[in-house]
Amino acid sequence: MSTLSVFMDVPLAHKLEGSLLKTYKQDDYPNKMFLAYRVCMTNEGHPWVSLVVQKTRLQISQDPSLNYEYLPTMGLKSFIQASLALLLGKNSQAIVENRVGGVHTVGDSGAFQLGVQFLRTWHKDARIVYIISSQKELHGLIFQDVGFTVYEYSIWDPKKLCMDPDILLNVVESKQIFPFFDIPCQGLYTSDLEEDTRILQYFVSQGFEFFCSQSLSKNFGIYDEGVGILVVVAVNNQQLLCVLSQLEGLAQALWLNPPNTGARIITSILCNPALLGEWKQSLKEVVENIMLTKEKVKEKLRLLGTPGSWGHITEQSGTHGYLGLNSQQVEYLVRKKHIYIPKNGQINFSCINANNINYITEGISEAVLLTEGSEMCLPKEKKP
Amino acid sequence: MSTLSVFMDVPLAHKLEGSLLKTYKQDDYPNKMFLAYRVCMTNEGHPWVSLVVQKTRLQISQDPSLNYEYLPTMGLKSFIQASLALLLGKNSQAIVENRVGGVHTVGDSGAFQLGVQFLRTWHKDARIVYIISSQKELHGLIFQDVGFTVYEYSIWDPKKLCMDPDILLNVVESKQIFPFFDIPCQGLYTSDLEEDTRILQYFVSQGFEFFCSQSLSKNFGIYDEGVGILVVVAVNNQQLLCVLSQLEGLAQALWLNPPNTGARIITSILCNPALLGEWKQSLKEVVENIMLTKEKVKEKLRLLGTPGSWGHITEQSGTHGYLGLNSQQVEYLVRKKHIYIPKNGQINFSCINANNINYITEGISEAVLLTEGSEMCLPKEKKP
Numbered sequence: 001m002s003t004l005s006v007f008m009d010v011p012l013a014h015k016l017e018g019s020l021l022k023t024y025k026q027d028d029y030p031n032k033m034f035l036a037y038r039v040c041m042t043n044e045g046h047p048w049v050s051l052v053v054q055k056t057r058l059q060i061s062q063d064p065s066l067n068y069e070y071l072p073t074m075g076l077k078s079f080i081q082a083s084l085a086l087l088l089g090k091n092s093q094a095i096v097e098n099r100v101g102g103v104h105t106v107g108d109s110g111a112f113q114l115g116v117q118f119l120r121t122w123h124k125d126a127r128i129v130y131i132i133s134s135q136k137e138l139h140g141l142i143f144q145d146v147g148f149t150v151y152e153y154s155i156w157d158p159k160k161l162c163m164d165p166d167i168l169l170n171v172v173e174s175k176q177i178f179p180f181f182d183i184p185c186q187g188l189y190t191s192d193l194e195e196d197t198r199i200l201q202y203f204v205s206q207g208f209e210f211f212c213s214q215s216l217s218k219n220f221g222i223y224d225e226g227v228g229i230l231v232v233v234a235v236n237n238q239q240l241l242c243v244l245s246q247l248e249g250l251a252q253a254l255w256l257n258p259p260n261t262g263a264r265i266i267t268s269i270l271c272n273p274a275l276l277g278e279w280k281q282s283l284k285e286v287v288e289n290i291m292l293t294k295e296k297v298k299e300k301l302r303l304l305g306t307p308g309s310w311g312h313i314t315e316q317s318g319t320h321g322y323l324g325l326n327s328q329q330v331e332y333l334v335r336k337k338h339i340y341i342p343k344n345g346q347i348n349f350s351c352i353n354a355n356n357i358n359y360i361t362e363g364i365s366e367a368v369l370l371t372e373g374s375e376m377c378l379p380k381e382k383k384p
Numbered sequence: 385m386s387t388l389s390v391f392m393d394v395p396l397a398h399k400l401e402g403s404l405l406k407t408y409k410q411d412d413y414p415n416k417m418f419l420a421y422r423v424c425m426t427n428e429g430h431p432w433v434s435l436v437v438q439k440t441r442l443q444i445s446q447d448p449s450l451n452y453e454y455l456p457t458m459g460l461k462s463f464i465q466a467s468l469a470l471l472l473g474k475n476s477q478a479i480v481e482n483r484v485g486g487v488h489t490v491g492d493s494g495a496f497q498l499g500v501q502f503l504r505t506w507h508k509d510a511r512i513v514y515i516i517s518s519q520k521e522l523h524g525l526i527f528q529d530v531g532f533t534v535y536e537y538s539i540w541d542p543k544k545l546c547m548d549p550d551i552l553l554n555v556v557e558s559k560q561i562f563p564f565f566d567i568p569c570q571g572l573y574t575s576d577l578e579e580d581t582r583i584l585q586y587f588v589s590q591g592f593e594f595f596c597s598q599s600l601s602k603n604f605g606i607y608d609e610g611v612g613i614l615v616v617v618a619v620n621n622q623q624l625l626c627v628l629s630q631l632e633g634l635a636q637a638l639w640l641n642p643p644n645t646g647a648r649i650i651t652s653i654l655c656n657p658a659l660l661g662e663w664k665q666s667l668k669e670v671v672e673n674i675m676l677t678k679e680k681v682k683e684k685l686r687l688l689g690t691p692g693s694w695g696h697i698t699e700q701s702g703t704h705g706y707l708g709l710n711s712q713q714v715e716y717l718v719r720k721k722h723i724y725i726p727k728n729g730q731i732n733f734s735c736i737n738a739n740n741i742n743y744i745t746e747g748i749s750e751a752v753l754l755t756e757g758s759e760m761c762l763p764k765e766k767k768p
Binding site for chain 1: 389397454494525526562
């Protein structure tokens with residue numbers, strides 16, 4: 001038997017992604033906490049699942065009329081139609097003009113992979129990508145892998161402690177940039193489904209062409225099934241069909257048939273007014289709960305006498321938001337308090353619950369009080 | 385609003401794959417038949433599903449203890465372990481020596497895509513692929529897309545009307561070729577699970593390193609969930625871990641998390657002796673049924689006085705087999721009889737049932753009797 005390996009030149013890969021989670025898992029401290037999960041968590045610390053999903057899943061598994069045949073490469077048609085109407089609104093100008101389409105993909109990473117392969121082939125002159133910094137690790141690598149140069153930017157202003165998307169919008173509006181949106185959890189920002197995609201409606205109204213990765217994992221609580229769509233908005237139906245036909249060829253090589261279960265559950269919910277109502281109600285409850293958590297965090301920081309104004313916590317929508325801490329304060333929380341937070345200080349507020357809120361807010365307060373340079377991020381409350 | 389499209393240079397793609405099915409679907413003839421489905425069909429003309437799958441699916445959907453979180457990028461560990469033991473045998477030398485691993489992929493296309501990306505990166509000197517002709521359309525394009533030159537070969541000898549894998553084996557055994565096996569439906573060839581993967585056991589025993597795409601869609605009847613594995617056999621555990629770590633990086637960019645439902649069902653069955661027994665029994669019934677169909681086809685061709693010996697039909701194992709027709713005869717069946725058969729004459733015998741067997745065998749008989757050059761494929765019965 002030969003002992004010389006065909007693979008002898010293949011080294012062990014460095015793991016770039018998930019290193020914070022990896023460090024967290026290796027930490028033996030009993031009260032360690034991870035505040036950077038991608039998904040919405042329940043008060044009990046489990047990934048959230050909309051109750052209507054469980055019910056629908058059971059109904060589907062009991063339905064003898066359903067088949068389990070391969071989906072077409074483009075995916076489940078009714079899923080795509082229902083999801084596009086959800087994303088842009090049923091009366092969207094682009095839908096009425098029949099110039100919006102989508103490919104059912106294996107989650108949002110699949111949507112980015114497919115879109116990137118298309119852009120590499122058909123948009124050859126463009127080789128530079130600007131990506132929002134919080135998405136760089138997850139999606140930026142997909143662009144890098146095929147030869148794009150990736151620059152990151154942030155719309156979070158650490159001085160003013162607020163979002164400032166204006167600079168980006170100005171650049172994009174000059175139409176020198178092709179927009180590739182990411183809508184990872186419509187409905188989990190404000191619980192108003194339309195409000196959460198207002199930016200897309202604006203770009204449609206301005207006549208833009210764009211790609212959008214639409215994920216329905218997080219807002220339904222179906223994480224394990226790859227329920228994504230690569231959305232294409234073109235200037236007319238003819239161009240749309242050309243783009244979709246090329247995407248079909250690329251998807252054939254990638255996975256040939258996307259997975260069905262999650263898409264089937266979501267379609268059943270979106271197409272049934274009663275189930276749709278239950279889903280919307282569940283979103284509302286989640287968003288209200290997150291807002292309540294943020295209020296509590298802000299109030300506790302105030303009661304602890306933490307220097308600084310913490311209004312920016314409740315001014316941000318959605319599960320994820322910036323704490324407004326500088327890198328030393330983040331480092332302090334990770335090292336000294338075993339509270340795992342990304343370097344940019346953007347946390348998942350749904351990871352905070354009645355069991356850990358005191359420990360977390362006391363930790364933040366301590367970090368702000370004890371670290372040097374803490375005034376860097378607290379311009380509003382600077383003492384003379 | 386601008387009417388100049390970013391996509392203006394993007395043409396409508398030519399659809400290479402599935403053109404036979406497309407022509408079939410566009411055919412208005414009421415008694416048209418399609419004998420080239422990829423999956424095993426029931427006597428009623430529906431894709432076959434093992435009954436134990438339905439039962440397990442229902443059990444799973446009623447289990448409140450299960451979660452629906454993202455799978456790791458490498459996939460469901462228990463699924464991979466159980467599937468590898470199924471593929472190579474629990475006591476396989478390579479499993480015992482801990483030098484076999486796998487990545488849970490989105491079906492067999494996903495497995496090929498992942499393997500091809502790896503080979504492009506880490507096996508740079510090899511740029512030529514030999515692919516079995518019946519798989520060229522489906523998997524050959526994946527190699528072509530990334531720059532490999534693809535040659536096809538056939539182990540079907542149209543003169544001798546039998547399989548002749550010797551030439552291929554000789555070439556591979558010189559170890560100048562890296563083998564990439566495709567096991568699309570273990571158990572549906574002979575119903576003996578071990579027998580169906582004997583070639584892999586042979587290559588393991590000879591100390592080969594190889595990739596293998598293992599699909600569990602067709603032998604369980606879970607077509608819509610992407611239940612594939614890219615299997616890696618290396619010379620030792622250290623090399624295996626290096627290869628798997630690189631594959632993880634590639635899978636992260638492709639889909640990040642593979643779909644769970646199908647893998648969960650299959651794992652439940654493979655790890656439960658009672659369910660496993662039911663599954664094996666269902667495979668046995670399917671294979672016996674296909675063999676019965678082949679016997680009937682052979683007998684009917686004999687009764688119709690069709691020239692030629694048709695023993696090769698029952699000598700082949702599995703759902704798919706060569707009819708042993710030449711291209712003119714195939715053309716006749718498609719054009720005149722609306723019986724859709726691939727050019728190489730390899731059909732899915734499970735598409736033949738009590739409702740269509742007479743029409744099909746009469747068609748074949750007619751094709752052999754009426755087409756010119758029909759003697760080309762019938763050397764054994766050539767009249768003086």
